[in-house]
Amino acid sequence: NCILKDTNSLGNNKAPACESRGFVHKKGDVHFDTPPFLLYLCSHKTIGIMFQEAIARYLQSSGYSQIQLKSVLFDMDGVLFNSMPYHADAWHKVMERHDLHLSREEAYLHEGRTGAATINIVYQRQYGKDATPEMIKSIYAEKSAEFNSNPEPERMPGAWEVLQKIKADGLVPMVVTGSGQHSLLDRLSHNFPGMFHRELMVTAFDVKYGKPHPEPYLMALQKGGVKPNEAIVVENAPMGVQAGVAAGIFTIAVNTGPINGQVLLDAGANVLFPSMQAFCDNWEKLHEAFGQINRTL
Numbered sequence: 001n002c003i004l005k006d007t008n009s010l011g012n013n014k015a016p017a018c019e020s021r022g023f024v025h026k027k028g029d030v031h032f033d034t035p036p037f038l039l040y041l042c043s044h045k046t047i048g049i050m051f052q053e054a055i056a057r058y059l060q061s062s063g064y065s066q067i068q069l070k071s072v073l074f075d076m077d078g079v080l081f082n083s084m085p086y087h088a089d090a091w092h093k094v095m096e097r098h099d100l101h102l103s104r105e106e107a108y109l110h111e112g113r114t115g116a117a118t119i120n121i122v123y124q125r126q127y128g129k130d131a132t133p134e135m136i137k138s139i140y141a142e143k144s145a146e147f148n149s150n151p152e153p154e155r156m157p158g159a160w161e162v163l164q165k166i167k168a169d170g171l172v173p174m175v176v177t178g179s180g181q182h183s184l185l186d187r188l189s190h191n192f193p194g195m196f197h198r199e200l201m202v203t204a205f206d207v208k209y210g211k212p213h214p215e216p217y218l219m220a221l222q223k224g225g226v227k228p229n230e231a232i233v234v235e236n237a238p239m240g241v242q243a244g245v246a247a248g249i250f251t252i253a254v255n256t257g258p259i260n261g262q263v264l265l266d267a268g269a270n271v272l273f274p275s276m277q278a279f280c281d282n283w284e285k286l287h288e289a290f291g292q293i294n295r296t297l
């Protein structure tokens with residue numbers, strides 16, 4: 001019975017169509033094992049059940065009686081834009097230039113941290129002391145220049161399509177990013193015309209702490225005038241997932257990079273998709289599940 005529902009929806013093919021932590025019990029042919037388990041058996045019905053389980057667990061831990069979805073909060077790099085390969089490459093190259101070692105793969109794990117924090121972690125690891133503010137400023141300036149020397153990042157496959165579905169469903173999409181790159185922020189309006197309102201965006205300029213602190217997502221809730229159980233978060237990085245979860249919001253991870261999906265589940269993701277395309281393909285089922293599940297007290 002272990003069949004993949006649709007290999008086309010698997011995008012980068014690094015993970016099955018959906019994964020979840022589960023209770024130990026059986027429903028039909030599906031064995032929900034305890035944590036975590038990979039769900040290779042992805043019939044349409046099964047996916048719906050899995051979403052319901054994930055929502056039920058969220059309600060149980062958050063104390064809310066239901067998710068009344070009004071807004072979908074999107075991270076930007078690695079979710080809306082396929083910009084992470086450029087970021088990882090820029091980090092790696094510039095660090096090497098300064099005799100600091102940060103592999104492209106590790107750069108993905110630091111995604112969401114401020115540039116200063118990333119530089120300091122690597123510096124501390126090698127030299128056992130903090131990097132100076134001057135050093136941080138100059139390395140970060142080089143990193144930004146290196147990033148901007150790349151061609152413009154493409155829209156993540158599936159991102160525009162799922163946004164259109166979300167808007168058609170009467171929900172409000174918002175962007176919550178740690179990025180302070182003006183170029184990338186401006187490109188949101190070009191690549192996603194009419195989709196996002198500037199006043200409903202949270203960027204590096206709005207926050208003090210940044211992810212994994214819940215602040216960016218709490219600010220998004222405030223700006224959007226919604227409660228934690230009236231929104232969901234879409235993130236690709238472990239620290240972004242942590243931020244969404246810490247803000248008390250149902251958090252969807254899309255694994256668009258090279259990291260192991262388990263890292264995103266360990267960060268607290270309620271649902272994990274292997275790509276934005278898979279999230280898009282399963283949107284209807286997920287949205288339906290939000291309306292179906294109430295916590296019975």
Ligand code: CA
Pocket residue numbers: 075076077078079111235236237240
């Ligand atoms: Ca991201």
